[in-house]
Amino acid sequence: MDLALIVMLPFLGALLPGLMIRAGRDACALATGSVTLLALILLLAHAPAVFAGEVIQARWEWLPALGLNVTFFLDGLGFLFAGLILGIGLLIICYARYYLSRKDPMGRFYVFLLLFQGAMVGVVLSDNVLLLLIFWELTSLSSFLLIGYWKHLPEGRQGARMALAVTGLGGLAMIAGMLLLGQIVGSYDISEIIKHGPEIQDSPLYAPALILILLGCFTKSAQFPFHFWLPHAMAAPTPVSAYLHSATMVKAGIFLLARLWPALAGTDLWFYLVATTGLFTMVMAAWIALFKDDLKGLLAFSTVSHLALVTFLFGLGTPMGAIAGIFHIINHASFKAALFMTAGIVDHETGTRDIKKLGGLMGLMPITGTIASLAALSMAGVPLLNGFLTKEMMLHEALATDWAGIPGVVGLAAAVGALFSVSYSFRYIAHVFFGKRPEKFDHPPHDPPAGMYLPPALLIVPVVLIGLFPAAVAGPMVAVASGAVVGGPLPDYYLAIWHGFNLTLVASLVALAGGAFLLYRHAQAKAFREKFPRPEAKRIFESVVESCATLANRVTDALHDGSLRRIMAVTVSTAVIGGALAFMGAEHGAGAREGVPAAPIAVLTWAVLIGACIALVAFHRNRLLTLVIVGVVGVIVSLGFVYLSAPDLALTQISVEVVTVILLLLALNFLPKETPRESSSPRRARDGAIAALAGLGVGGLIFAILNRDFAIPTISDFHLANSKPGGGGTNVVNVILVDFRGFDTFGEIIVLGIAALAIYALLDGALKGPAVKRLQSWVPDQERARDRHPMMLVVATRVMLPLSLLVGVYIFLRGHNDPGGGFIAGLVVAIAFLMQYMASGYGWAERRVKIDYHLMIGWGVLAAGFTGVGAWIAGRPFLTSDFTYVTLPVVGTFEIATALAFDVGVFLTVVGSVMVALANLSRLARTTEAPVSDAPMDVDPTRRGRPAEEEG
Amino acid sequence: MIEIALLIGFFCFAIALILNLYRLAKGPSIADRVLALDTMVINGIAILILYGMYEGTAVYFEASLLFAMVGFLSTVAYCKFILRGDIIE
Amino acid sequence: MDFLIEAIIAFLIIAAGFFGIVGSFGLAKLPDLMTRLHGPTKATTLGIGGVLIASMLYFIGERGEFSWHELLITLFLFLTAPITANFIAKSFLHRRMSAEERERLPAPGGEHGWATFDAPPVDPEDEAPALAAVRRRKP
Amino acid sequence: MRLFHRLFPHPFLTLTLVVVWLMLVNTVSAGHLVLGLILGAVIPLLTAPFWPARPKIRRFPTIVAYVSIVLYDIVKANVHVAWLVLFVPAGKLRSRFVTVPLSLTTPEAITVLAGTITMTPGTVSADVSADGRALLVHCLDAPDDQAVVDEIKQRYEARLKEIFE
Amino acid sequence: MTDLTLNHWIVAPIILPALLAPIIVLAMRHDLFLQRVFSIAGTLALLAIAIGLTVQAAGGPPQSYELGNWDAPFGIVMVLDRLSALMVLLTGVLALVVVSYATASGWDRRGRHFHALFQFQLMGVCGAFLTGDLFNLFVFFEVLLIASYGLMLHGGGAKRTRAGVQYVAVNLVGSTLFLIAVGALYGVTGTLNMADMAVRAAQVPAADQAIFQTAGVLLLIVFAIKAATVPVQFWLPGAYANAPGPVAALFAIMTKVGAYAILRVYTLVFGAAAGDAAWLAADWLLPAALITLAVGMVGVLGAKGLVRLVCFAVIGSMGTLMIAIALFTPQATTAALYYLLHSTFAAAALFLLVDQVVARRRAAGDRIETAPRFLHLGLFAALFFAGAIGMAGMPPLSGFVGKLLVLDAAAAVPQMGLIWAVVLITSLICIVGFARAGSTIFWKADSLAPPSDQDQRAAAPSQPAPSLAVGAVSAMVVGMAALTLFAGPITGYLDATAAQLYEPAGYIRAVLGPDALAGR
Amino acid sequence: MEALVASGVGAMTAAGVYLILRARSFPVIVGLAMLSYAVNVFLFATGRLALDLPPVISKSAEAYTDPLPQALVLTAIVISFGMTAVIVVLALRAYLESGDDAVDIGATDSESADPPPDDPGDPPGEKEGAGR
Numbered sequence A: 001m002d003l004a005l006i007v008m009l010p011f012l013g014a015l016l017p018g019l020m021i022r023a024g025r026d027a028c029a030l031a032t033g034s035v036t037l038l039a040l041i042l043l044l045a046h047a048p049a050v051f052a053g054e055v056i057q058a059r060w061e062w063l064p065a066l067g068l069n070v071t072f073f074l075d076g077l078g079f080l081f082a083g084l085i086l087g088i089g090l091l092i093i094c095y096a097r098y099y100l101s102r103k104d105p106m107g108r109f110y111v112f113l114l115l116f117q118g119a120m121v122g123v124v125l126s127d128n129v130l131l132l133l134i135f136w137e138l139t140s141l142s143s144f145l146l147i148g149y150w151k152h153l154p155e156g157r158q159g160a161r162m163a164l165a166v167t168g169l170g171g172l173a174m175i176a177g178m179l180l181l182g183q184i185v186g187s188y189d190i191s192e193i194i195k196h197g198p199e200i201q202d203s204p205l206y207a208p209a210l211i212l213i214l215l216g217c218f219t220k221s222a223q224f225p226f227h228f229w230l231p232h233a234m235a236a237p238t239p240v241s242a243y244l245h246s247a248t249m250v251k252a253g254i255f256l257l258a259r260l261w262p263a264l265a266g267t268d269l270w271f272y273l274v275a276t277t278g279l280f281t282m283v284m285a286a287w288i289a290l291f292k293d294d295l296k297g298l299l300a301f302s303t304v305s306h307l308a309l310v311t312f313l314f315g316l317g318t319p320m321g322a323i324a325g326i327f328h329i330i331n332h333a334s335f336k337a338a339l340f341m342t343a344g345i346v347d348h349e350t351g352t353r354d355i356k357k358l359g360g361l362m363g364l365m366p367i368t369g370t371i372a373s374l375a376a377l378s379m380a381g382v383p384l385l386n387g388f389l390t391k392e393m394m395l396h397e398a399l400a401t402d403w404a405g406i407p408g409v410v411g412l413a414a415a416v417g418a419l420f421s422v423s424y425s426f427r428y429i430a431h432v433f434f435g436k437r438p439e440k441f442d443h444p445p446h447d448p449p450a451g452m453y454l455p456p457a458l459l460i461v462p463v464v465l466i467g468l469f470p471a472a473v474a475g476p477m478v479a480v481a482s483g484a485v486v487g488g489p490l491p492d493y494y495l496a497i498w499h500g501f502n503l504t505l506v507a508s509l510v511a512l513a514g515g516a517f518l519l520y521r522h523a524q525a526k527a528f529r530e531k532f533p534r535p536e537a538k539r540i541f542e543s544v545v546e547s548c549a550t551l552a553n554r555v556t557d558a559l560h561d562g563s564l565r566r567i568m569a570v571t572v573s574t575a576v577i578g579g580a581l582a583f584m585g586a587e588h589g590a591g592a593r594e595g596v597p598a599a600p601i602a603v604l605t606w607a608v609l610i611g612a613c614i615a616l617v618a619f620h621r622n623r624l625l626t627l628v629i630v631g632v633v634g635v636i637v638s639l640g641f642v643y644l645s646a647p648d649l650a651l652t653q654i655s656v657e658v659v660t661v662i663l664l665l666l667a668l669n670f671l672p673k674e675t676p677r678e679s680s681s682p683r684r685a686r687d688g689a690i691a692a693l694a695g696l697g698v699g700g701l702i703f704a705i706l707n708r709d710f711a712i713p714t715i716s717d718f719h720l721a722n723s724k725p726g727g728g729g730t731n732v733v734n735v736i737l738v739d740f741r742g743f744d745t746f747g748e749i750i751v752l753g754i755a756a757l758a759i760y761a762l763l764d765g766a767l768k769g770p771a772v773k774r775l776q777s778w779v780p781d782q783e784r785a786r787d788r789h790p791m792m793l794v795v796a797t798r799v800m801l802p803l804s805l806l807v808g809v810y811i812f813l814r815g816h817n818d819p820g821g822g823f824i825a826g827l828v829v830a831i832a833f834l835m836q837y838m839a840s841g842y843g844w845a846e847r848r849v850k851i852d853y854h855l856m857i858g859w860g861v862l863a864a865g866f867t868g869v870g871a872w873i874a875g876r877p878f879l880t881s882d883f884t885y886v887t888l889p890v891v892g893t894f895e896i897a898t899a900l901a902f903d904v905g906v907f908l909t910v911v912g913s914v915m916v917a918l919a920n921l922s923r924l925a926r927t928t929e930a931p932v933s934d935a936p937m938d939v940d941p942t943r944r945g946r947p948a949e950e951e952g
Numbered sequence B: 001m002i003e004i005a006l007l008i009g010f011f012c013f014a015i016a017l018i019l020n021l022y023r024l025a026k027g028p029s030i031a032d033r034v035l036a037l038d039t040m041v042i043n044g045i046a047i048l049i050l051y052g053m054y055e056g057t058a059v060y061f062e063a064s065l066l067f068a069m070v071g072f073l074s075t076v077a078y079c080k081f082i083l084r085g086d087i088i089e
Numbered sequence C: 001m002d003f004l005i006e007a008i009i010a011f012l013i014i015a016a017g018f019f020g021i022v023g024s025f026g027l028a029k030l031p032d033l034m035t036r037l038h039g040p041t042k043a044t045t046l047g048i049g050g051v052l053i054a055s056m057l058y059f060i061g062e063r064g065e066f067s068w069h070e071l072l073i074t075l076f077l078f079l080t081a082p083i084t085a086n087f088i089a090k091s092f093l094h095r096r097m098s099a100e101e102r103e104r105l106p107a108p109g110g111e112h113g114w115a116t117f118d119a120p121p122v123d124p125e126d127e128a129p130a131l132a133a134v135r136r137r138k139p
Numbered sequence D: 001m002r003l004f005h006r007l008f009p010h011p012f013l014t015l016t017l018v019v020v021w022l023m024l025v026n027t028v029s030a031g032h033l034v035l036g037l038i039l040g041a042v043i044p045l046l047t048a049p050f051w052p053a054r055p056k057i058r059r060f061p062t063i064v065a066y067v068s069i070v071l072y073d074i075v076k077a078n079v080h081v082a083w084l085v086l087f088v089p090a091g092k093l094r095s096r097f098v099t100v101p102l103s104l105t106t107p108e109a110i111t112v113l114a115g116t117i118t119m120t121p122g123t124v125s126a127d128v129s130a131d132g133r134a135l136l137v138h139c140l141d142a143p144d145d146q147a148v149v150d151e152i153k154q155r156y157e158a159r160l161k162e163i164f165e
Numbered sequence E: 001m002t003d004l005t006l007n008h009w010i011v012a013p014i015i016l017p018a019l020l021a022p023i024i025v026l027a028m029r030h031d032l033f034l035q036r037v038f039s040i041a042g043t044l045a046l047l048a049i050a051i052g053l054t055v056q057a058a059g060g061p062p063q064s065y066e067l068g069n070w071d072a073p074f075g076i077v078m079v080l081d082r083l084s085a086l087m088v089l090l091t092g093v094l095a096l097v098v099v100s101y102a103t104a105s106g107w108d109r110r111g112r113h114f115h116a117l118f119q120f121q122l123m124g125v126c127g128a129f130l131t132g133d134l135f136n137l138f139v140f141f142e143v144l145l146i147a148s149y150g151l152m153l154h155g156g157g158a159k160r161t162r163a164g165v166q167y168v169a170v171n172l173v174g175s176t177l178f179l180i181a182v183g184a185l186y187g188v189t190g191t192l193n194m195a196d197m198a199v200r201a202a203q204v205p206a207a208d209q210a211i212f213q214t215a216g217v218l219l220l221i222v223f224a225i226k227a228a229t230v231p232v233q234f235w236l237p238g239a240y241a242n243a244p245g246p247v248a249a250l251f252a253i254m255t256k257v258g259a260y261a262i263l264r265v266y267t268l269v270f271g272a273a274a275g276d277a278a279w280l281a282a283d284w285l286l287p288a289a290l291i292t293l294a295v296g297m298v299g300v301l302g303a304k305g306l307v308r309l310v311c312f313a314v315i316g317s318m319g320t321l322m323i324a325i326a327l328f329t330p331q332a333t334t335a336a337l338y339y340l341l342h343s344t345f346a347a348a349a350l351f352l353l354v355d356q357v358v359a360r361r362r363a364a365g366d367r368i369e370t371a372p373r374f375l376h377l378g379l380f381a382a383l384f385f386a387g388a389i390g391m392a393g394m395p396p397l398s399g400f401v402g403k404l405l406v407l408d409a410a411a412a413v414p415q416m417g418l419i420w421a422v423v424l425i426t427s428l429i430c431i432v433g434f435a436r437a438g439s440t441i442f443w444k445a446d447s448l449a450p451p452s453d454q455d456q457r458a459a460a461p462s463q464p465a466p467s468l469a470v471g472a473v474s475a476m477v478v479g480m481a482a483l484t485l486f487a488g489p490i491t492g493y494l495d496a497t498a499a500q501l502y503e504p505a506g507y508i509r510a511v512l513g514p515d516a517l518a519g520r
Numbered sequence F: 001m002e003a004l005v006a007s008g009v010g011a012m013t014a015a016g017v018y019l020i021l022r023a024r025s026f027p028v029i030v031g032l033a034m035l036s037y038a039v040n041v042f043l044f045a046t047g048r049l050a051l052d053l054p055p056v057i058s059k060s061a062e063a064y065t066d067p068l069p070q071a072l073v074l075t076a077i078v079i080s081f082g083m084t085a086v087i088v089v090l091a092l093r094a095y096l097e098s099g100d101d102a103v104d105i106g107a108t109d110s111e112s113a114d115p116p117p118d119d120p121g122d123p124p125g126e127k128e129g130a131g132r
């Protein structure tokens, strides 16, 4: 339990700084520090057990199906790292309190820091690779926030993005690697995985898994060729650099190498990948560090170099290498954190980190200078300080290693690396704290408050103590941590200053002397280096990302260019090609159905249809003509429905068609009357080809269907058989609509209702904004006849309206037994009203219609809905219908069906929707000009010679 | 006898349809085409009625009535559009 | 069925077919829109009327029941055909007539021109309240 | 009687609707008569606002006579038009517009007249004057303008005047 | 059939909004306050019903509800199983967040009938999830589409209306294809009921297979259009980018309708028992899904506007989802369902957030470029960060778990390498894209005027954050966190859901009766 | 007859597809209308063709055509009518707002679909301070 608590504490604690900042900066820092301290205490409480060789575990099921569980384990390795993270973290918190200025939002800083700390602790304590991955990515994210903390600096933003991109890349690779590892072992538990080393190394998946995981480790630990992000992350505030780049984040990669060492190490592949990368990076980074004029830049590359050293040691795949690696982790964490902090102090006090502008500070800030010097000497590998010990061990191992059968290469390279290391370490001392003091500082620098120098000073204590008494101070820790890495018995080894006068010592001394000499000839060395091109990582990275983004933008925008033509062409082509491939990919037999003979009149009508289709394409630019042709097609389709035994369809089709045409005419009034010729000939040819293929496909498909009988009896036999006895109607289509499949119809009228609402909302909106301006300045694009409401039509509609309504009622009532029904009746009534609107105009008719069409729609849907709900009262499912025969005197026997009530709903919705749509559309025209006369007809002979009286 | 008469009727109205189609295709004005379409609808109704007689069913009556109504309405709409642009004003 | 009735039906159908063709032939053949208009309005109407009456008789003869539906359709067509013709004619006047042709039209005789070309008389006192009413109704 | 007037404010329209209803349902039963009456009463009430000034129609015998004449003329007109269409070359048609001055004053009457003109021999009503005092009639083949005008006025307008005014 | 066990609650998620919407139109057309109250109350009720249904579905086999009391397959049935219940529940959650947001942000005031259209939209979505009838599915598709047209155009504007024309036109083509497919399926199977069609799929004779499978592929394309899968994804950026923020957020469920339909139809009708047509969708879907993912994430990297960025992220997430669906294994389907829940929340969170940000950036709109800082920038930056890591699939939000589940499920198939490579590489692209956009919009803005808490408060002391609107965004983030935290129990439910899908006998028996599969 | 119907459906589809590939809203809408005609006939025809067998139950009829596709087509007709109405109005509004009836929109969406909140018109929500 408390293992989880150690991990969770920083996360939970992350809530505190944001709150405590209200109580002041000290309270904020104190709260943050307490959280870390508490976690550290909890960790240290396990020290006895860990040093006794126990492995402490905690386990909760989280996502067992995936093998992702909340499992933690604490062994020597985990203890070491967790201790470093929390311990150095504590010092950093203290240091940061004094480092951050009043302008910096401190609460946010500590929140990010704690989040990061929690993620790091999670990484090192996880016993599940998937859980580890989660924490791993969290370190990337939280470090992104920390590095970008100073958002106003472009370097901060770029550095943060670069760090996120590189470590994100590694993280994703590692996901794949870890999953592969899990596939091999059958478990994602680390404690399981590290037991299966041989099995893993024999698996064909070993190489890909290893490479992917190493990608994760190397990016995180900034190994070549991913070293470039780390220096740019130095734009972060120094406490962040000190924390992330000495003790924690960059060590995560190293940690993972150590953690998975039993599972992955020991093969040639491992050696060549890991050791080589480490060795190369070590030398290269040290060389670069030598010439960095930015204090933090120097430290950054020295970090890369030292991490590479550890990488190299682990890469050897030998227990001794592992021991040395672990030992160096401890040593490096202590002196490097101290160095970063002193660099921060120098920056803080002098206002610059540029080595060229610094010098002679020892006299001004002796405490800082002493701490820095000790730490730097340790980094250089000067005896009696802890850095010396591990450098010796490294050189020893290197000298004993062949590379691809070539002896000495490794040793030489290691020695050169050590030499460079000495040189830049001395430079940190010599060029900053000694030498010529610059002419003037803005304000004379002096040692900072104790809160700022105590943390590095504390870190120097182990540097010296371990340097003097390695076995006593660091021995147990190294032993228990190395034991955890190696996963077995450790070879004999001695942590001691003096191992006798041997090749290693010679190499070490040569490195020291050579390093000092190189610093002496620094200017010449620099000139030598200037001769080579030095690609600037940041610029390259930014330009790579920018060009990727630009390319992505070009490609995306070129693809998604907002062209409806493209969308349509692709969609139709997809359907055609997909359909064709599917058709050809499956078995197809010719049908055996006997066809219906084609009467000459049918052939004629067909010819008209084909002609109309061709004409439609040929004349589509003349929009009014287009509508006329569509009218022709509509008539033919309706006639076809009648001919082919579908009277209901014919009725519906023809009435819908006319309403649609009227709708289009209303819209066309405002639209251009001609479609410009815009497509090039090839494009038209392409469109024609797509269209022809689509036609062929759809026609072919229906032809195939028409020529076969149902292989399996269709469900509509049931509908035919039960229409009268079960549904109470003889028009089976209508019974299907209002009863068998009444729910479809319910949805359908809702579609109509919504359409009306949407149209209303759209047109209502059009009466505001730019649309209304355009409407008001709209000039008819054709000459207009003078009489708006011709007399003959007005008179005719006066007669036709009541008759049409009667016909509507008739069609409505008979629908259940004969072609007709609520929908068609609704259309007929709507058409009747439309005639009235067309004859006498919107204004006149609108004033006489007492019905609110909106309400009609609402009532229609409700009527249909409540008819359905009514069945619930009878304990039946929604829309269950009932009918009965009622006999009344005089009237006789007639049928009453609930389906009729449902049909009333349909009727009301249809009338309401059509009228809302059309009435609103015509309302639009009213904004264009002076209002139209409110008289029913323009030419009214009754008004001759006498003042007309107000009508209606 | 009626059979033969019906066939002749079919034939006549079919020819009429073709003639309408000729006018529809030729135009020249949109009003010509509207007139042709209107005539087509009426001829179509005639064919429908003949077909009802041929099949001995009255089931096509509503369709005919509706065709008449709709044909009228759409002709008026087209013409009103030609005359005024705005068909409901 | 009675031979006489059958004969009448057959005659009506054939006559109707004849007029149907004639109407459409006129539509196809005649030289300008106004003359073409004469074909469909008359001949086709009679054609469809003949068919409808034939159908009525047919169902009386066949089933012995009187079918009024056809009469309704006939009435409807007779009601609408003149309106249709009127609109086509107005379209012709409006769209297909050149200025000179309009000049050559016979004058209506009064102080106002034909409705297609000349706005109806406006009595300001008559129109004003109505216009105001329309304006009020604008959203 | 008062009750009757309240129920059926437009008895002529009601009657028409009942008859049409019975034609639609194609049966004469008590049930449909009741339903027809209900519809005949309700629909005119609903549509009354759309037909504000309803003309009084009188002289039913004149109506019968008028209808008969018109039907006869329609048949005649068709034969005539058929002749013209089939056998007279397009160039020889003396087609023209004529003005028919009107003495009718109600829109209903004028509309009926215009409709009649369209349905009868060789004439189509093309337009009405803006003040409603004249009809523009197109003749397919008219040797003599005045004859056409006279025939229209005597044969149709006079009768309609009787019926409507 | 069996009135005793009749469960009217199954249709309640459809009937409730269907009746509420007209009541809103009728009774409270002119009173926005009432509309809001009723709309939110109705959505709450829907959520409650959905929770009840989910509990019921988890507790037993699928249940069917025969509308009109007509036996299946002759009438229309609604079917409650784990999947449909889950989808309705997701709809309810999302709807509540969106309607709260729309109310809080005042979006519902910018045009007419927002709440009525919203309720109708819910009706359509729930109907699509619950129906057991293919044609009825078409009808509900249309309901939800037409409501979405109304909602999308809410507020108007030249660009939006034109984008609306495109959106409607594309969907009309989709509907046309749907009808062709349904028609052809009816033409060979003689039924519309999906369970019945599943039974009959095995009996389709060899001679009819070409028609049957063509119809199946056409139907797949229809659903792919809804799910914005390559190559029929082109419509989405224009449509979603121009929809009002809350509506775009609601649309997060619309793409899922397509995904749901694919899962339903291609496990039931074209599943293991479909003979020659078995697993019809698999071969087609996987390549399309992989490309979809790539197209989406490349779009994220290349986006010059924040809204468009989120649109492409949605496309990318649909790609991931489709990859998991296309594998058609129970394990992969579990992953798909988990990812479906996650990506719905992530998309909604980002759309709502971006809506707030765009409103605050004034003239800069959603362009990914520097603009003056605005009040509560830090809050929105944090929310954006959360939404981005959710969408990019980084821990601790559910995207990461979802991605792991998908990758893990893909490990069992031969195309593993390809799938992993595409998923992981696109993740990186996505991360870089979001980092670029976020740092430019939120960090650069900060740098224009160096941060000072005091300055901020002094500048506009009286303007509080629209807490309900921010709360809505946060709710989605919390949703993602909850998905992560309770990943165990949730995947447990989803596992059982997937198992139900791959053992369709239960569904078929629920619809057609216990003897339905006796012949097999 | 089958060939006539099938080729008719094909012709209507082809015409419709050609029109929806145009660059202006009006032909696109007409194309969609044509597609809906085509698909209605397609759907209807999946019940196979029959002459004079309307699905109206009567004693004299010996057989009926398949009523189910007819019912489906009815629903489809109504729905596509609603859809067409919406897109017509939408196209009209788009034309009125932008003065141009092209259907393409640019790829860049940097201009927001919404006017800035301080524009005249409805104010955005935050001023309302909902949730206070």
Ligand code: NA
Residues within 6 Å of the ligand: A139, A140, A141, A143, A144, A163, A164, A167
């Ligand atoms: Na990082």
Ligand code: NA
Residues within 6 Å of the ligand: A737, A744, A745, A746, A748, F071, F074, F075
């Ligand atoms: Na329906």
